[in-house]
Amino acid sequence: MPFPPSARQPLTRVRVARVTTALVLALGCTLGVALSVGSVSIPFNEIVRALVGDPGLSSSTKAIILDIRLPRVLLAIIVGGGLSVAGVAFQAILRNPLAEPYILGISSGGTVGAMLAIGLAFGGLFMLPVSSFLGALIVTILVYRLAHRHGRLDSTALLLSGIMVGAFVNAIILLFAALFNQEMRHTLLWLLGNLSTANLSQVVVVLPVVLMSAGILFFLAPQFNLIATGDETAEQLGVDVARLRRLSYLLGSLMTGAVVSVSGVIGFVGLIIPHICRLTLGPDHRLLFPASFLFGGIFLLWADVISRTVIAPTEIPVGVITAAIGAPLFVYLLRRG
């Protein structure tokens, strides 16, 4: 399906439909495996019976699938998809293939927001993501401002400010943990990112936020193509660059904030997925957005399956798995320039 880069044809509706369908099928298969694999292995037919609500199924099997594994796999898809789409958007508007919520410190900003909400005890189901979103947005704006020199966005300054702000914000997180007498272990798990506390109400809150933001970005895809080739060119071809940039920061932070409030800081997904998709499918955002969302979901599902099975019954935080794949890739991309 993917053309070699030298012979790539311009994108068509048919190709978007084909690639999307293939990825949806792959996501479905992955979901089946993820529901089946775990401390107790459950055969596929029982998964299907649980999902359609067969009364003949034992209540323990039903509970494992519907109450434990289903929220977790759904959350993995939303988190993986959301981070990837945010990565695609940030990379285009900042014109930097290394930009993503984790590297830019935005995920850490979201975590501070979430911790503050919990620490000051206004961390209800809805306030938690809102507070997390505000934390993410503040870091986004701060990093962007710091990277601006003489009216121009400096690529190196952008990465460095992201990393520095992220380090500073991580220190604040640890300070909060000490001040609020939070269990350090819990804080650490948050910093490393994990999906083990997933429940269905989180899915209900985060899913619409991520789907809505990703949907809006998708419909702006042609404008992202233009802005990826330069602000002035985009402006001259009819894009309101300032508005698109504001909207992208807002939606990118919104998605990151919502995702971080339920999963903690899962790094590098927003780097790996857009990169692989761009390499295999081309840089057109009309395909890049949906493909990255679906592939991001598939990727994080597998990472989560590995994290909870490889040294079972002990769970590795899923952020460890994504960092183990992402960090070397980051170095590779940086060296390639």
Add this chain to the structure above:
Amino acid sequence: MPILSLQNISFSYDDKTPTLRRIDIDVRSGEFLSIVGPNGSGKSTLLKCASRVLRPQEGVIMLDGSAIDRIARPDIARKIGVVPQEAVMLFPFTALEIVLMGRSPYRQGLGFETEKDFEVADAMMSLTDVQHLKHKPITALSGGERQRVYIARALAQRPKILLLDEPNAHLDIAHQVEIFTILKRLNESEGLTVVSVSHDLNLAAMFSDRIAMFQRGSLYAVGTPQEVLTADSIQEVFETDVLVDEHPQSLSLRITLIPSATTGKHHAALYSH
């Protein structure tokens, strides 16, 4: 009526030092206008104001009789095409994809390209001699090839006015002449108005109907090449001695540098210390 009229334009990047001071210039429909001047004289800034990438602090720009601030961006893009100075490309869009972007002011929604878009892109790529690079990623092309792709993109907008910022900066001599010849042909046969910032005074003299000469943010002179490109004006604006005469074959103006007795001596003296 001028197709593009800049009236009393002043612009400053930092609100202190003006980059453009009270510029008044009318671009006539169908003319080939070259903008010349030393580095930092405000030429590129003027083009950015004219395409509404920058907003001048003072003055009004009229496009086809309406204030450009009141025209929706896609409508401007259907009238004005811009060929920028070299832009950094990070994402490997193919040459064809880049040229098709010139059709975006004509599309809506997700903007999948129509047959017409492909036809226009194809024709413009043949015109600028980049057909054979169609499926190559823009990141793999040379500076000159990229420049010709950007010209094809601007032409694919089917604009009435084409603004070019040093279109020959990355081109070899053959392609410099070729691109200017194409622009002149479009200018004469289709009435395309061309406004081009140029450092090459000879090419400017050869192809332009009029020349606007800039000096430190002000319009120094505007008129026919013969009126504007005199040895005296070039001496004053560029601080360089030149000989201006007529080319024996093309009969257009010919500007030749005269290495003056003093030029370079000062620097040589500095170097020897």
